[in-house]
Amino acid sequence: MKLDLPEVVFIDLDGTLVDSVPDLTCATNHMLSSLGLAEASETDVRSWVGNGIPRLVERALTGDMQQKAETALLQKALPLFLDYYQQFPCEESQVYPDVFEGLNWLKDKQIKLACVTNKDETFTLPLLEKLGLKDYFDLVVCGDTTPHKKPHPAPLLYGVDYFRITPEKALMIGDSINDVKAAKAAGLAIICVSYGYNHGQPISAAAPNTVIDTFAELESLF
Numbered sequence: 001m002k003l004d005l006p007e008v009v010f011i012d013l014d015g016t017l018v019d020s021v022p023d024l025t026c027a028t029n030h031m032l033s034s035l036g037l038a039e040a041s042e043t044d045v046r047s048w049v050g051n052g053i054p055r056l057v058e059r060a061l062t063g064d065m066q067q068k069a070e071t072a073l074l075q076k077a078l079p080l081f082l083d084y085y086q087q088f089p090c091e092e093s094q095v096y097p098d099v100f101e102g103l104n105w106l107k108d109k110q111i112k113l114a115c116v117t118n119k120d121e122t123f124t125l126p127l128l129e130k131l132g133l134k135d136y137f138d139l140v141v142c143g144d145t146t147p148h149k150k151p152h153p154a155p156l157l158y159g160v161d162y163f164r165i166t167p168e169k170a171l172m173i174g175d176s177i178n179d180v181k182a183a184k185a186a187g188l189a190i191i192c193v194s195y196g197y198n199h200g201q202p203i204s205a206a207a208p209n210t211v212i213d214t215f216a217e218l219e220s221l222f
């Protein structure tokens, strides 16, 4: 079934627009080795990303998706990660193939674009700038823009409010169950990319409206 052309598209960052895991892995391993702990693999980090950096750091410390890290250890670990990532947010991160093509197609259709990420603003804006993505977006909603991160609908509802539209005039493109839950809770249709980070699980299991393998497929959906 074809989707209606939206007025606004909200697009996730990590795992959707940009493969940021190489730099997140370097920051994770700087933090772990500074604490005398064993380093993590890129595959581990890929499955830990998606709920913001503090959760990524906790997952790296515990080796577990849900477990809480000891407060004193987390208080030592977080600044180690943040200081490193602030210095090196974009050494190896890359825009995924066909992303620019898809963004240009959406722009040509006069659709407004917003980036909605769980990454804090201090890391998001330099990354978008350095990779040539920033000027595509009329709005950037970061992990610290509203009191809640995705899967809470607040970041998307903030965007809906900003553009003065109703949720059915917008849609979301993301890579993880956090994007699917946030979009559904906010009343938006959700398209997912198959190549992103969904905690090691196929994103089709989260039942988005559609799954695409690249941004080049976007135009065929409408």
Ligand SMILES: O=C(O)COP(=O)(O)O
Binding pocket: 012, 013, 014, 015, 049, 050, 051, 052, 053, 056, 116, 117, 118, 119, 120, 150
């Ligand atoms: O910082 C994260 O955990 C991931 O951010 P995302 O929302 O852009 O995927």
Ligand SMILES: [Mg+2]
Binding pocket: 012, 013, 014, 015, 016, 050, 174, 175, 176, 196, 197
């Ligand atoms: Mg993502």
